[in-house]
Structure formats: structure tokens, C-alpha cells
Amino acid sequence: MASAPPRINLSDQIRRTLEDEIHSGLLDAGSRIDEQALMDRFDVSRTPAREAIKHLISAGLVTPLPRQGAVVASLSVPEYIAMLEILMQLEGLAARLAARRMPTVQRKQLEQAHVICQRAAETDDAEAYGKANRVFHEIIYDGSLNEVLARQLRAMRLRMRHPRRALFDRPNRIRNSLAEHTVILQAIVSGDENAAFQAMTDHISSGGNVYADAIASMPQSAASAAATAAAAAAPLRRRGKSAQV
Incomplete structure (x- = not known):
């Protein structure tokens, strides 16, 4: 019996896409990362969008803002x-x-x-x-x-x-x-x-x-x-x- 194809991790897919865009400069320092915008763009629920943002915050690539989502981080x-x-x-x-x-x-x-x-x-x-x-x-x-x-x-x-x-x-x-x-x-x-x-x-x-x-x-x-x-x-x-x- 053929094995089932591997399940796509939606939060990882979103995270990797955003990392590429940050690296290329498409998303520059200060660019806003919005949960709702990610949900609409990737056609996903709130959970994978939120998890992707959390991963980016943990990596130091994104800075959370109270009640305003997050922005691409910059270095001093x-x-x-x-x-x-x-x-x-x-x-x-x-x-x-x-x-x-x-x-x-x-x-x-x-x-x-x-x-x-x-x-x-x-x-x-x-x-x-x-x-x-x-x-x-x-x-x-x-x-x-x-x-x-x-x-x-x-x-x-x-x-x-x-x-x-x-x-x-x-x-x-x-x-x-x-x-x-x-x-x-x-x-x-x-x-x-x-x-x-x-x-x-x-x-x-x-x-x-x-x-x-x-x-x-x-x-x-x-x-x-x-x-x-x-x-x-x-x-x-x-x-x-x-x-x-």
C-alpha cells in the first residue's frame, strides 16, 4: 500500500516565504507583518499565520508591536x-x-x-x-x-x-x-x-x-x-x- 504524501506544514511554508522576502529586501526593516494579511495571502486560518510570525520573532527577524502585529526587525x-x-x-x-x-x-x-x-x-x-x-x-x-x-x-x-x-x-x-x-x-x-x-x-x-x-x-x-x-x-x-x- 502506497504511503500517504507528507503533510505540508503551512506555518513553515509561510515562514520560509517571509524569510526569503526579508533576505531579498522585498520586506525591509519596518515592514509590517500582519496576521490577517498573511491569512488572506496564503489562504490559511489564523493558527499557521500566527505560528509563522512567532517563529520569525524567535529568530530575531521580526519585532512584535503591542496591538499592532509585528514589523521586520532592524539591527542597531x-x-x-x-x-x-x-x-x-x-x-x-x-x-x-x-x-x-x-x-x-x-x-x-x-x-x-x-x-x-x-x-x-x-x-x-x-x-x-x-x-x-x-x-x-x-x-x-x-x-x-x-x-x-x-x-x-x-x-x-x-x-x-x-x-x-x-x-x-x-x-x-x-x-x-x-x-x-x-x-x-x-x-x-x-x-x-x-x-x-x-x-x-x-x-x-x-x-x-x-x-x-x-x-x-x-x-x-x-x-x-x-x-x-x-x-x-x-x-x-x-x-x-x-x-x-
């Missing part, structure tokens, strides 16, 4: 800096483990992802490069063969999405990022763990001015954002730390 500058310092080490660890463990099939996938990054760089297509960049990094996460680490990195990158989206619009950022990817790729394919860790942490930490510009583009008043960005980026530049994804 100190929160972003703190997460950046953690991200740099976790990305480095993923690259180190990938150099040690990544199966041959995934190494080929990483090489192919790099080629796609190159094509986007040739046309200065920031949107295409951003998508290809995401794939490049996620192959490394999977290649680390550490599901907990991969899950943490994906969650952190999703929360840090707002400043990151603007990075590839900056002059020369795509070409610099591609050059850094090349070094990372070579280290992983050759199995050099230390070189892979160093190349990845250098990649995440590169471009202090890029980071300051990205922070300035966050939804704050222009004057306060620029001042805060300059103050925040200065210690990172002195330590050689800044935002790059």
Missing part, C-alpha cells in the same frame, strides 16, 4: 558590530572545516559558483553578484559538514541583511570581493586549512569604508547615521575589521 550599529565580529570567526571556521572535509562533488560546485560570480562581476551586476555570492558562501557552509555551524551562519547572515545589500553597489566592491573569493577557493580546493581560515576572515573583514557607507544607508536620519557609522567603523578599521559578505 552596536548589534551589527558585535555580530560582525562573531560572523568573521564562524565564517573562518566554516572555511577551515571545508578545506579539511568538503567532498569532491561540493568542491566542483564551489568552482562553478565562483564562475557564476565572475560572470556577474564582468557586467557589474550587483544583484546577480549578491545572489551568486550567497550561493558561494552557502556551499562552504554545507562543505564544512557541520550542520550546527551552517545553521548558525545562515541565521546570522539573514539578520545582518540590511547593510549587506548595499555593499555590492559600492565602487570596485564586486571586483575586490571576487578576488578574495579566488583566494578562498584556492585554499579550500588545495586542502590548506590555515590558508582557508585566513582568506575567509580577511574577506569578511575587508573594506572599512564600505562598512561605514553601508551602515550609513540603514534606516536612520542621514546625519545621525553618517556620524554613527564613522564612529563605529573607526575601531574596526584600526583592527582591520569591516563588513564584507
Whole structure:
């Protein structure tokens, strides 16, 4: 007797759709997440819509508002800096483990992802490069063969999405990022763990001015954002730390 098809979890379906929209920028910081709107859009009852919102709140992607539903969350500058310092080490660890463990099939996938990054760089297509960049990094996460680490990195990158989206619009950022990817790729394919860790942490930490510009583009008043960005980026530049994804 044929087994029944797996039951679709409606709340997970809604949650994943909203996560994709948050990551792509379709839902930006401050965008309202309304229960009734979700019910109408996905043709579901209140329960799965409410559960999806609760999951997003737990993940830090959505902020609840008393009697007003919820809105897409934003990060303060100190929160972003703190997460950046953690991200740099976790990305480095993923690259180190990938150099040690990544199966041959995934190494080929990483090489192919790099080629796609190159094509986007040739046309200065920031949107295409951003998508290809995401794939490049996620192959490394999977290649680390550490599901907990991969899950943490994906969650952190999703929360840090707002400043990151603007990075590839900056002059020369795509070409610099591609050059850094090349070094990372070579280290992983050759199995050099230390070189892979160093190349990845250098990649995440590169471009202090890029980071300051990205922070300035966050939804704050222009004057306060620029001042805060300059103050925040200065210690990172002195330590050689800044935002790059």
C-alpha cells in the first residue's frame, strides 16, 4: 500500500516565504507583518499565520508591536558590530572545516559558483553578484559538514541583511570581493586549512569604508547615521575589521 504524501506544514511554508522576502529586501526593516494579511495571502486560518510570525520573532527577524502585529526587525550599529565580529570567526571556521572535509562533488560546485560570480562581476551586476555570492558562501557552509555551524551562519547572515545589500553597489566592491573569493577557493580546493581560515576572515573583514557607507544607508536620519557609522567603523578599521559578505 502506497504511503500517504507528507503533510505540508503551512506555518513553515509561510515562514520560509517571509524569510526569503526579508533576505531579498522585498520586506525591509519596518515592514509590517500582519496576521490577517498573511491569512488572506496564503489562504490559511489564523493558527499557521500566527505560528509563522512567532517563529520569525524567535529568530530575531521580526519585532512584535503591542496591538499592532509585528514589523521586520532592524539591527542597531552596536548589534551589527558585535555580530560582525562573531560572523568573521564562524565564517573562518566554516572555511577551515571545508578545506579539511568538503567532498569532491561540493568542491566542483564551489568552482562553478565562483564562475557564476565572475560572470556577474564582468557586467557589474550587483544583484546577480549578491545572489551568486550567497550561493558561494552557502556551499562552504554545507562543505564544512557541520550542520550546527551552517545553521548558525545562515541565521546570522539573514539578520545582518540590511547593510549587506548595499555593499555590492559600492565602487570596485564586486571586483575586490571576487578576488578574495579566488583566494578562498584556492585554499579550500588545495586542502590548506590555515590558508582557508585566513582568506575567509580577511574577506569578511575587508573594506572599512564600505562598512561605514553601508551602515550609513540603514534606516536612520542621514546625519545621525553618517556620524554613527564613522564612529563605529573607526575601531574596526584600526583592527582591520569591516563588513564584507
